[in-house]
Amino acid sequence: MNPRRKKRLTIVITLLIGFSAISGLVLYALSQNIDLFYKPSEIHFGKVETGIKPEAGQRLRIGGIVVPGSVKRDPTSLKVSFDLVDMATPLVFNDTDPTVTVTYSGILPDLFREEQGIVANGTLQPNGSVLASEVLAKHDENYMPQEISDQSITKEKYQY
């Protein structure tokens, strides 16, 4: 490679590394703001990196898995409440896991069901629950036809 090309290549690579370092640092500094939601354990104990806990009255999003058996619907209105627990693979529910209760009044997305990932947008109440104004379903990355799903669900049911 002739020296002029070599020089240009060095300049370009240096620039690229410089810009990557800058954007890496910026993203690292902003990392808590880029997270779309709090996990239920983070509402109880604070973010892992900083330990900052959200305050009552703060608008936030919470994301987690709907705990089986926790969905309570009001028979006379659209009010519904359910508990969320941290997302983990594989799905295991222990009684000791920190949960956060979400209350919501409105129509839930079609994918809403027990053991489904949910992201709710709302305000943290003084009693530690979240009053949601919007509930979104988070779909996981698994796709399968009905027959396979039936088999794997029965298998998982046997595990716990």
Next chain:
Amino acid sequence: MWKWLHPYANPETTYHLSDRVIPWFGWLSGSLLTIGLVWALLFAPADYQQGDSFRIFYLHVPAASLSMGIYLGMAIAALCGMVWQLKLSDAAVAALAPVGAVFTAIALFTGAAWGKPMWGTWWVWDARLTSELVLLFLYLGVIAINNAFEDKQMAGKAASIIALVGVINLPIIKYSVEWWNTLHQGATVSKLGKPAMSLEMFWPFVVCFLGFAFFVATVTCIRFKTEILLRNSSRPWVKNLMLEQAK
């Protein structure tokens, strides 16, 4: 080592090369897309949870991964253009940018159309969706700069810088779902180890993906040819070519 590449620095040789490969790419893309889309949209089994609406996967995922692949190709062309000062690299950047922009727009649109019934919202400012939107703006920036200068060489230089700097966005898009909490799900197809998709749904995806990839190759070669002609319009070989075609 790179001797065999040298003839292709000549615009005329490269023009004729892309001319020769276009029909191959075109037929491959046409047949693969026909097979893949019929298989995917009519015969692949429906998802246990999403039903038939999961089928947008066969358009959304190829479009999204190709939008990133095209950008990587464009950035490599820009790097070669800056270091070796090849005029053909500028033509390649100019040829790739609009194709990539369209595929990014398709990925964003199909994602929104799927998000409304599945998530319950068209759009959410999470890391994956936002960084993909930034990719669209990067493409639009490259196109705009390419057209902002009278002088093609100046335009090529400026556009190459944007294309190269924007490459930082690619790992951010790819790993956004792992680095941060997002509403967007993690990777299905490139997930290592346990497949996240049953095989009878996965194979039609492979065919669709290859079909779209060859479609990108076809369209890019056509655009590349046009860019070469535009940039060499005063050369005798272009004049001869035009005179021959006019006959």
